[in-house]
Amino acid sequence: xxxxxxxxxxxxxxxxxxxxxxxxxxxxxxxxxxxxxxxxxxxxxxxxxxxxxxxxxxxxxxxxxxxxxxxxxxxxxxxxxxxxxxxxxxxxxxxxxxxxxxxxxxxxxxxxxxxxxxxxxxxxxxxxxxxxxxxxxxxxxxxxxxxxxxxxxxxxxxxxxxxxxxxxxxxxxxxxxxxxxxxxxxxxxxxxxxxxxxxxxxxxxxxxxxxxxxxxxxxxxxxxxxxxxxxxxxxxxxxxxxxxxxxxxxxxxxxxxxxxxxxxxxxxxxxxxxxxxxxxxxxxxxxxxxxxxxxxxxxxxxxxxxxxxxxxxxxxxxxxxxxxxxxxxxxxxxxxxxxxxxxxxxxxxxxxxxxxxxxxxxxxxxxxxxxxxxxxxxxxxxxxxxxxxxxxxxxxxxxxxxxxxxxxxxxxxxxxxxxxxxxxxxxxxxxxxxxxxxxxxxxxxxxxxxxxxxxxxxxxxxxxxxxxxxxxxxxxxxxxxxxxxxxxxxxxxxxxxxxxxxxxxxxxxxxxxxxxxxxxxxxxxxxxxxxxxxxxxxxxxxxxxxxxxxxxxx
Amino acid sequence: xxxxxxxxxxxxxxxxxxxxxxxxxxxxxxxxxxxxxxxxxxxxxxxxxxxxxxxxxxxxxxxxxxxxxxxxxxxxxxxxxxxxxxxxxxxxxxxxxxxxxxxxxxxxxxxxxxxxxxxxxxxxxxxxxxxxxxxxxxxxxxxxxxxxxxxxxxxxxxxxxxxxxxxxxxxxxxxxxxxxxxxxxxxxxxxxxxxxxxxxxxxxxxxxxxxxxxxxxxxxxxxxxxxxxxxxx
Numbered sequence: 001x002x003x004x005x006x007x008x009x010x011x012x013x014x015x016x017x018x019x020x021x022x023x024x025x026x027x028x029x030x031x032x033x034x035x036x037x038x039x040x041x042x043x044x045x046x047x048x049x050x051x052x053x054x055x056x057x058x059x060x061x062x063x064x065x066x067x068x069x070x071x072x073x074x075x076x077x078x079x080x081x082x083x084x085x086x087x088x089x090x091x092x093x094x095x096x097x098x099x100x101x102x103x104x105x106x107x108x109x110x111x112x113x114x115x116x117x118x119x120x121x122x123x124x125x126x127x128x129x130x131x132x133x134x135x136x137x138x139x140x141x142x143x144x145x146x147x148x149x150x151x152x153x154x155x156x157x158x159x160x161x162x163x164x165x166x167x168x169x170x171x172x173x174x175x176x177x178x179x180x181x182x183x184x185x186x187x188x189x190x191x192x193x194x195x196x197x198x199x200x201x202x203x204x205x206x207x208x209x210x211x212x213x214x215x216x217x218x219x220x221x222x223x224x225x226x227x228x229x230x231x232x233x234x235x236x237x238x239x240x241x242x243x244x245x246x247x248x249x250x251x252x253x254x255x256x257x258x259x260x261x262x263x264x265x266x267x268x269x270x271x272x273x274x275x276x277x278x279x280x281x282x283x284x285x286x287x288x289x290x291x292x293x294x295x296x297x298x299x300x301x302x303x304x305x306x307x308x309x310x311x312x313x314x315x316x317x318x319x320x321x322x323x324x325x326x327x328x329x330x331x332x333x334x335x336x337x338x339x340x341x342x343x344x345x346x347x348x349x350x351x352x353x354x355x356x357x358x359x360x361x362x363x364x365x366x367x368x369x370x371x372x373x374x375x376x377x378x379x380x381x382x383x384x385x386x387x388x389x390x391x392x393x394x395x396x397x398x399x400x401x402x403x404x405x406x407x408x409x410x411x412x413x414x415x416x417x418x419x420x421x422x423x424x425x426x427x428x429x430x431x432x433x434x435x436x437x438x439x440x441x442x443x444x445x446x447x448x449x450x451x452x453x454x455x456x457x458x459x460x461x462x463x464x465x466x467x468x469x470x471x472x473x474x475x476x477x478x479x480x481x482x483x484x485x486x487x488x489x490x491x492x493x494x495x496x497x498x499x500x501x502x503x504x505x506x507x508x509x510x511x512x513x514x515x516x517x518x519x520x521x522x523x524x525x526x527x528x529x530x531x532x533x534x535x536x537x538x539x540x541x542x543x544x545x546x547x548x549x550x551x552x553x554x
Numbered sequence: 555x556x557x558x559x560x561x562x563x564x565x566x567x568x569x570x571x572x573x574x575x576x577x578x579x580x581x582x583x584x585x586x587x588x589x590x591x592x593x594x595x596x597x598x599x600x601x602x603x604x605x606x607x608x609x610x611x612x613x614x615x616x617x618x619x620x621x622x623x624x625x626x627x628x629x630x631x632x633x634x635x636x637x638x639x640x641x642x643x644x645x646x647x648x649x650x651x652x653x654x655x656x657x658x659x660x661x662x663x664x665x666x667x668x669x670x671x672x673x674x675x676x677x678x679x680x681x682x683x684x685x686x687x688x689x690x691x692x693x694x695x696x697x698x699x700x701x702x703x704x705x706x707x708x709x710x711x712x713x714x715x716x717x718x719x720x721x722x723x724x725x726x727x728x729x730x731x732x733x734x735x736x737x738x739x740x741x742x743x744x745x746x747x748x749x750x751x752x753x754x755x756x757x758x759x760x761x762x763x764x765x766x767x768x769x770x771x772x773x774x775x776x777x778x779x780x781x782x783x784x785x786x787x
Binding site: 141142154156160161162196197220225238245308315 | 627673756765777
């Protein structure tokens with residue numbers, strides 16, 4: 001493996017101070033804003049690339065989390081939320097206003113490759129035109145869609161026509177290159193190996209992948225609109241469960257709870273934080289078990305033993321979660337300021353059930369290692385296939401097990417602590433194989449770390465004095481955060497950095513609700529991993545990315 | 555046979571003897587089931603062919619293996635250990651629609667996916683059945699007000715059984731499939747439903763402002779689906 005690690009040139013100038021950054025950006029800055037999470041710099045729409053590359057190269061902001069686009073009464077606006085992979089608490093927002101009549105703004109895709117998809121989404125849903133973008137077209141909605149649904153004058157009742165052009169003839173002239181003899185193959189959108197409704201437009205040269213383009217949006221169910229229509233206090237919380245629906249509900253709820261609590265300045269009682277942390281880690285185990293199960297399916301074949309074993313383990317976690325929350329999958333358990341109810345009675349029974357599960361977990365992890373990772377055939381399929389070098393992973397904004405499998409030591413639970421994580425003893429797992437095998441190993445080892453966290457939470461909860469079991473802070477029934485406060489907050493979900501941007505407008509509903517989905521960014525790396533590889537390796541690479549389309553498309 | 559008389563009586567002893575004589579004594583008694591007793595020495599039953607075919611159909615169903623959204627996770631749990639849908643003779647997921655006769659629609663259908671789902675449904679051989687899983691396939695569920703969401707699977711394809719829930723528990727899906735099997739065995743067809751959204755050739759669409767606007771983008775013989783969201787429930 002050729003893995004030179006260019007880690008020398010990071011954070012050349014430790015520009016922590018907003019004034020330093022302002023000085024660095026010079027006359028590109030035309031105004032200043034204050035977001036709850038970070039200072040915001042308003043820059044000219046034609047100086048985006050310059051600003052981003054200055055921040056990236058000279059101030060070390062090497063992680064473009066997300067691009068948020070929104071429409072105001074008098075302007076359009078794109079916000080580039082930047083962070084550092086080394087220290088995600090150092091954040092900066094680059095705010096780019098665009099003209100109301102003719103919203104054009106320079107593309108940042110030349111600096112951060114991940115901006116490619118994020119800007120396409122902004123164009124698709126809000127309607128900002130990014131100048132210099134490599135291929136600005138719709139990404140989530142069908143290409144024949146009329147209007148931009150999150151813009152102000154969109155009429156939801158207008159008729160739409162959607163074409164079915166994807167049943168293309170593989171040998172059609174457009175797809176066939178006479179010299180290299182390539183062939184076009186559609187994979188999906190209902191193919192079992194695509195983990196949901198993903199469509200891969202693949203060009204093959206023999207058995208090798210010459211080009212692959214992901215076509216997403218087959219599960220774009222207007223999650224952002226749904227959240228913008230709901231009230232902060234109760235109506236939004238059920239939706240996060242359905243973003244990453246692999247039983248990772250509590251992790252997603254954590255993202256919303258954290259962002260909204262910081263926005264409205266709500267403190268969460270410690271007892272509730274321990275319960276949240278415990279529940280979230282149970283969800284992580286369930287999610288990683290399914291990742292393992294489906295990866296085994298993709299690589300080993302149809303409904304094999306590993307799949308059944310992993311589902312069996314998931315069932316046990318789901319039973320625990322059901323005891324805790326009353327639901328198998330869509331928990332709706334968090335409330336702003338705490339959780340909805342205390343641990344189930346009798347508490348001892350819940351604790352002993354959880355301990356039983358944790359006790360048998362090392363054994364079953366061992367079993368997976370016997371079945372999968374030490375299996376020679378499996379290793380041939382996964383070791384050194386789907387290579388994702390760390391600098392490429394960073395460029396695409398990859399996070400979670402995908403980044404950690406490439407040796408990028410980035411975990412928001414440790415780097416930007418929330419909940420009870422910083423009080424507990426656990427480790428961030430990284431592997432530097434950069435291949436499909438490393439990504440699987442990260443997940444399997446993370447399951448063990450999660451078990452450690454749960455065990456410590458259980459110990460804490462068992463000894464928690466009766467009278468101090470406050471499960472919810474006192475939160476007003478209707479929340480109205482101050483007008484024009486903006487926040488971007490992220491948590492470490494099962495797939496990576498799940499962030500939420502919210503802008504309050506003084507009412508009880510957010511004016512803009514933007515979801516930063518880890519899978520959306522992770523999926524972008526697929527062509528990097530697949531090009532030049534054999535087609536089965538591409539399927540393995542896709543499986544090791546562990547995407548969930550509900551979160552990619554939102 | 556009068557109704558108060560049990561179907562199996564001691565009178566069948568003579569038939570049993572005949573049967574035993576045919577099978578040979580060394581076979582033991584493992585063939586002496588109640589069903590055998592009922593049939594007597596004759597290995598034949600008399601029934602209508604249609605009825606027999608329906609019974610066969612209901613007892614061996616091939617599911618189309620495809621997942622859409624959250625419900626597909628519960629669907630996987632239904633297929634896998636603990637719930638094991640295969641116990642009911644309907645747990646063989648087929649990856650190709652050409653080999654499947656039941657389609658479980660597990661999730662929200664959005665504008666981009668509906669034409670593909672219609673296509674997949676059309677590719678399944680007759681007779682075919684559909685189980686709608688979850689609230690989204692009934693009405694759009696929690697996403698009903700979304701700008702991109704089709705308000706239920708019945709807008710696109712006919713549905714035999716609706717399983718409500720968000721998502722339904724695996725037990726609920728098993729119950730829904732069992733109900734479907736019961737219906738099939740009884741020879742009941744799917745209800746005729748109104749399907750407002752059909753795949754058509756672009757040139758067959760009624761000309762209006764929108765269609766005129768799209769003439770440059772879409773080929774005349776491309777298949778399209780037209781959504782009239784204003785008429786949706």
